[in-house]
Amino acid sequence: MPASIRDVMPAFELFQPASVADTLGLLERHGSDAWIMAGGLDTFDWLKDRIQKPKVVIDLSNVSELRGIKERDGGIEIGALTTLTTITRDPLVTGKYRMLAEAAGLVASPQIRNQGTLGGNLAQDARCWYYRAGWPCYRAGGNICYADTPTSLNREHAIFEADRCVAVNPSDTAPTLIALDAQFVIMREGREQVVSAQDFFVGPGIDITRLTMLQPGDLLTAIRIPGTWAGKELFFEKVRDRQVWDFALVNIAAAIDGSASTITRTRMVVNGVAARPHRLEAVEAFLAGKSRTPEVAEQAADLAVAGAEPLRHNAYKVPLVRNLVKRAIRGGAEWTS
Numbered sequence: 418m419p420a421s422i423r424d425v426m427p428a429f430e431l432f433q434p435a436s437v438a439d440t441l442g443l444l445e446r447h448g449s450d451a452w453i454m455a456g457g458l459d460t461f462d463w464l465k466d467r468i469q470k471p472k473v474v475i476d477l478s479n480v481s482e483l484r485g486i487k488e489r490d491g492g493i494e495i496g497a498l499t500t501l502t503t504i505t506r507d508p509l510v511t512g513k514y515r516m517l518a519e520a521a522g523l524v525a526s527p528q529i530r531n532q533g534t535l536g537g538n539l540a541q542d543a544r545c546w547y548y549r550a551g552w553p554c555y556r557a558g559g560n561i562c563y564a565d566t567p568t569s570l571n572r573e574h575a576i577f578e579a580d581r582c583v584a585v586n587p588s589d590t591a592p593t594l595i596a597l598d599a600q601f602v603i604m605r606e607g608r609e610q611v612v613s614a615q616d617f618f619v620g621p622g623i624d625i626t627r628l629t630m631l632q633p634g635d636l637l638t639a640i641r642i643p644g645t646w647a648g649k650e651l652f653f654e655k656v657r658d659r660q661v662w663d664f665a666l667v668n669i670a671a672a673i674d675g676s677a678s679t680i681t682r683t684r685m686v687v688n689g690v691a692a693r694p695h696r697l698e699a700v701e702a703f704l705a706g707k708s709r710t711p712e713v714a715e716q717a718a719d720l721a722v723a724g725a726e727p728l729r730h731n732a733y734k735v736p737l738v739r740n741l742v743k744r745a746i747r748g749g750a751e752w753t754s
Contacts, residue, residue: 491644497536
């Protein structure tokens with residue numbers, strides 16, 4: 418087993434640009450040698466363990482144009498460097514998209530939320546302990562998944578969409594933004610690309626070495642949330658081992674349009690169960706026009722876990738997903754017969 422060396426960080430050249438334009442210039446110049454640092458929380462884990470050894474670190478802390486929340490086209494735009502604490506308190510977010518504020522408020526601890534950014538929470542790497550400890554697994558460029566062997570520890574790993582790697586996406590804010598039909602703004606060499614939140618995240622079948630579509634030279638600058646689901650019924654719940662600090666075992670984000678008794682349409686996403694947030698499209702299609710009854714919720718819960726393939730130690734995630742789906746459907750309504 419390779420051991421992490423927890424002494425001094427590897428040497429690197431540090432840049433602290435003051436604008437997006439300067440940042441993009443540095444990324445273009447240094448390419449794959451550059452490491453982007455936002456709040457630094459994921460970055461310093463990698464550097465202190467000496468698993469990642471970039472030649473160049475680009476610290477975004479001085480790029481003020483990447484911070485802030487503003488109204489845009491009936492929705493809002495959030496700068497990627499906006500802290501999670503800011504999101505939990507902002508009246509535009511809490512007034513229109515409380516689910517996002519709730520998810521941001523459940524990330525780790527207050528100290529981490531004060532430093533951590535929305536962009537960092539979305540773009541953070543997998544937390545599989547084999548991968549983070551430097552084992553030469555598929556995700557690290559090797560030819561084995563150490564979490565998927567007869568003797569491995571895989572309690573926190575995937576039950577859906579496993580393709581060689583069984584690591585899961587660890588973000589709390591990601592499923593809420595997919596449920597809200599958000600768009601992510603990515604800059605590269607002065608050009609802007611806008612992608613859906615759902616397409617921003619990738620599974621191992623697309624690229625086993627990363628959880629997002631970001632490539633060297635790319636900079637996530639903003640998240641745009643349309644007004645589509647503003648003011649609708651929004652539900653977020655996170656299940657974890659401890660009530661502070663921990664990553665989700667499973668979380669769920671649901672946006673529901675309808676009444677207390679009937680669902681007109683919905684978007685529902687679970688995370689902590691696959692390498693990318695897992696949208697429950699079959700559940701969404703089934704629930705359209707349905708009444709909120711225990712029978713409907715049971716059928717939806719069955720659909721939600723169809724195709725699940727638990728590992729040796731994580732079968733508990735199947736009933737967790739089922740119950741979270743039923744709780745989202747019920748919301749604040751009383752069950753009817």
